[in-house]
Amino acid sequence: MPTSAVGSDQNNYKDDAMTPGARVSAAIEILDAMSEGLAAEQALTRWARQSRFAGSKDRAAVRDHVFDVLRRRRTAAYYGQGESGRALMAGLLYEQDADLDNLFNGQGHAPQPLTDQERAFPSAPADRATRLNLPDWLVPLFDQALGEKADATALALQDRAPICLRVNLARTDVAKAQDLLREEGVETQPNPLADAALTVTEGARRIRNSRAFSEGFVELQDAASQAVVAALPGGGRVLDYCAGGGGKALALAMDGTRKITAHDIDPRRMGDLPARAARSGVQIDTAATAEVKAGRPYDLVLCDAPCSGSGAWRRAAEGKWTLTAERLIELNGIQDIILDEAATLVAPKGTLAYATCSLLREENEDRVAAFLARHDGWKISQMQRFDVTPEGDGFFSTQLTRE
Numbered sequence: 001m002p003t004s005a006v007g008s009d010q011n012n013y014k015d016d017a018m019t020p021g022a023r024v025s026a027a028i029e030i031l032d033a034m035s036e037g038l039a040a041e042q043a044l045t046r047w048a049r050q051s052r053f054a055g056s057k058d059r060a061a062v063r064d065h066v067f068d069v070l071r072r073r074r075t076a077a078y079y080g081q082g083e084s085g086r087a088l089m090a091g092l093l094y095e096q097d098a099d100l101d102n103l104f105n106g107q108g109h110a111p112q113p114l115t116d117q118e119r120a121f122p123s124a125p126a127d128r129a130t131r132l133n134l135p136d137w138l139v140p141l142f143d144q145a146l147g148e149k150a151d152a153t154a155l156a157l158q159d160r161a162p163i164c165l166r167v168n169l170a171r172t173d174v175a176k177a178q179d180l181l182r183e184e185g186v187e188t189q190p191n192p193l194a195d196a197a198l199t200v201t202e203g204a205r206r207i208r209n210s211r212a213f214s215e216g217f218v219e220l221q222d223a224a225s226q227a228v229v230a231a232l233p234g235g236g237r238v239l240d241y242c243a244g245g246g247g248k249a250l251a252l253a254m255d256g257t258r259k260i261t262a263h264d265i266d267p268r269r270m271g272d273l274p275a276r277a278a279r280s281g282v283q284i285d286t287a288a289t290a291e292v293k294a295g296r297p298y299d300l301v302l303c304d305a306p307c308s309g310s311g312a313w314r315r316a317a318e319g320k321w322t323l324t325a326e327r328l329i330e331l332n333g334i335q336d337i338i339l340d341e342a343a344t345l346v347a348p349k350g351t352l353a354y355a356t357c358s359l360l361r362e363e364n365e366d367r368v369a370a371f372l373a374r375h376d377g378w379k380i381s382q383m384q385r386f387d388v389t390p391e392g393d394g395f396f397s398t399q400l401t402r403e
């Protein structure tokens, strides 16, 4: 075990064995590893393996530093006057008004003190894209999609996302779930976006080990994502066409009125779904593409399509910097194919629901318009946009019905 990275309790494997400065050094090391091509999660995992001395609070603090930089990479680089891990951390901490002298003090494993040149932080950026922490090419797309909300939305994406839970109403009610969570040190408050949604206000790191979670009383799920499902028609045969890990399928199953089939082009993504469904006490069948076709028609087909994830860039901030115009066009092609395939599976008078966690018109309204231009006999029965807020992620959903 390295010794100088830890404080005076270095042999006790405490939750917070590292000094604040050592945590900054760790974040710098991880950001530098990312500039050599590692993804954030890979770089964090590698650091954690090499840093067994770090306690859970240390790991959480280092992770927060890294993801804070990813959300604010452009302003961090601007204030830090460079792209190195050290420059990014200095820029971020300057922007956060942190005590730089204390953090960059060269003691133990803390980073060396800032040089005079590093300390010459520039004044606030005049450039709009930098100020909004967006790549240049995305600014017009934000303007087109969000109009006067564009700046506020981009700025909201700089902050940490809320941690939301879905109370499994198949098992319990909201008040009982809150009590159960409270007994285990997790404080919550009702989230206005959906009846079963809670926002975690304290003890988020205890959720995964809690009885409430392990016994299926609550699931981690963004509140806007829950609201999208809550707006869907109840009853009947339902196909979750892009089920992935099954978050929406589980939410769909909760009211017990629907017979649910989950499908994904990559069935491995649904690998945990049977266990998650069993834990939640709900029934979800998984099916391959051929079985899904044989089993048509469905009263409701939900397409929770792959997308840029721009509405959820607070959680997956790397996407903001790795998305390209070419990839966006590629995603649009996939989204069109999914809608075309799914439309063939919907019963007469049935509903085709399309959802993305994207903010961009290209992935949302434009895909729906293109679908309607390709297919006669469908009409929009509902269309909703969810803003990026302290309550939930940005989302888009449309319900199309067969005339």
Ligand SMILES: C[S@@+](CC[C@H](N)C(=O)[O-])C[C@H]1O[C@@H](n2cnc3c(N)ncnc32)[C@H](O)[C@@H]1O
Pocket (backbone or CB within 6 Å): 241, 242, 243, 244, 245, 246, 247, 248, 249, 263, 264, 265, 266, 269, 304, 305, 306, 307, 334, 337, 338
């Ligand atoms: C946004 S994710 C789904 C998330 C999931 N619904 C949830 O709530 O946890 C999109 C999923 O669509 C799947 N997918 C991509 N192309 C597809 C296609 N042509 N048909 C069906 N699924 C597809 C991907 O494998 C991915 O798992």
